Amino acid sequence: DWYEIDLLMSKFKFIVAKREGSAIHKEDLTNPNYIFIDHSYKDISSSLVKRGEYDYTDKSIKEYILATNLYLKEQVSMYLSGPRFHHVMSVSETALKINKEAKLGIKKNKVEKAALLHDIAKHLDEATRDEIMNEYYKEYMDVNEDVFHQFTGEYIANNHFHINDKDILNSIKYHTTGRKNMSTLEKLIYVSDKIEPNRPYDTSYLIDLCCKDFEKGFIEVVKNNKEYLESKFEVTDKDTLECFKCYLK
Numbered sequence: 180d181w182y183e184i185d186l187l188m189s190k191f192k193f194i195v196a197k198r199e200g201s202a203i204h205k206e207d208l209t210n211p212n213y214i215f216i217d218h219s220y221k222d223i224s225s226s227l228v229k230r231g232e233y234d235y236t237d238k239s240i241k242e243y244i245l246a247t248n249l250y251l252k253e254q255v256s257m258y259l260s261g262p263r264f265h266h267v268m269s270v271s272e273t274a275l276k277i278n279k280e281a282k283l284g285i286k287k288n289k290v291e292k293a294a295l296l297h298d299i300a301k302h303l304d305e306a307t308r309d310e311i312m313n314e315y316y317k318e319y320m321d322v323n324e325d326v327f328h329q330f331t332g333e334y335i336a337n338n339h340f341h342i343n344d345k346d347i348l349n350s351i352k353y354h355t356t357g358r359k360n361m362s363t364l365e366k367l368i369y370v371s372d373k374i375e376p377n378r379p380y381d382t383s384y385l386i387d388l389c390c391k392d393f394e395k396g397f398i399e400v401v402k403n404n405k406e407y408l409e410s411k412f413e414v415t416d417k418d419t420l421e422c423f424k425c426y427l428k
Contacts, residue, residue, distance in 0.1 A: 188212050196220055229253055231340065245341055248291050254340070255295050263301055266377060270294045273386065274371035280390035285364055293350040293368050296340060300331035322356075322416050329355045357401065357422030366393075370400045401426050 181187065192211075196218045197203070207213055223235050229250045233241045244250060256264050271294035277283070278290050300308070308331050312320055316330040333352040336342040350368040353361065357369050370389055374382035385403070389396030405423050408414050414423075 198223065230257065246288065248288050248295070251292065251295055251340075255299060258299050258335075259302060263298060266375065267295055267298050269375040269377045270297065270368070270371045273375045274367050277371065277386070277389045277393065277396075278367060281393040281396075283363055283367065283393060285367065289344065289347060289364065290367065292336075292340075292342060292344075293347045293364055294371060296336045296342065296347075297332060297351050297354045297368055297372060298328065299335050299340075299351075300328040303328065303331055303335075326355050326416065329353065353418060356416055356418040357404075357426075358418040359421040359425035361422070363393075366397045370397055373400055373404060398426055 193213050195203075195207075195213045195215050198220050203215075208215070220235075228236055228244070231250070231254050233244075236244075252268070255267060259267060271291055274290050274294045275287065278285050278287075303311075308327055311331045311334050312327055315334055316327075319327075319330055329352055333348050336351050337348055342348060346362050346364050349362065350365045353365055354368045354372050358365075361369065370385070374385040374389070376382055376386065385396060385400055388399060401422065405414075405427060408419070414420060
């Protein structure tokens with residue numbers, strides 16, 4: 180059932196180990212492409228690797244998978260509802276579009292990682308969310324709970340998805356609030372999250388502006404976000420206020 184199995188069989192021999200609970204077909208025992216070894220594995224399969232479990236994966240293979248985002252979309256989809264995953268995919272497409280057309284020069288894989296993982300903690304259960312917040316983000320416990328997912332998202336990206344790049348982690352950590360002195364990637368994820376085309380309002384003007392003049396577009400998005408938030412409630416979050424103060428002169 181493997182993809183392009185005939186091509187693989189024409190080029191490679193396979194080392195085959197038994198897996199508990201799985202039988203080997205008689206015709207395979209005489210196949211010259213199979214080299215059988217006398218060893219049994221219990222819980223190991225390519226499906227586990229695709230889900231992000233690398234216990235039996237060679238270091239170089241693991242590094243390749245992580246560097247190329249090979250199974251990242253599939254892994255992210257396991258954490259999110261259909262509509263939320265649809266939003267995340269749209270944010271990724273928007274960020275890649277702006278990065279390319281505005282010539283920001285950020286590596287594609289880096290943009291994808293930050294965009295696909297920015298909402299990874301959106302559906303985290305309340306008990307786990309609060310446990311992570313109390314343990315690692317105690318200084319943010321007084322912010323609106325709607326913002327917690329950006330902090331717990333950074334934690335999951337680092338600890339479950341093996342993301343060590345500080346720029347990617349910060350892009351997840353501040354994608355809702357923003358902050359002062361943001362990197363280009365942080366700004367890109369911030370705007371892409373707020374203006375991806377599936378939002379319930381017309382964002383085409385802002386997307387076009389970001390593609391033509393990214394810094395100008397970013398400022399416009401920050402301005403619009405400030406007006407929206409202030410129309411709903413009094414903004415007291417430190418990072419949000421510092422973002423407004425830093426970029427809206």
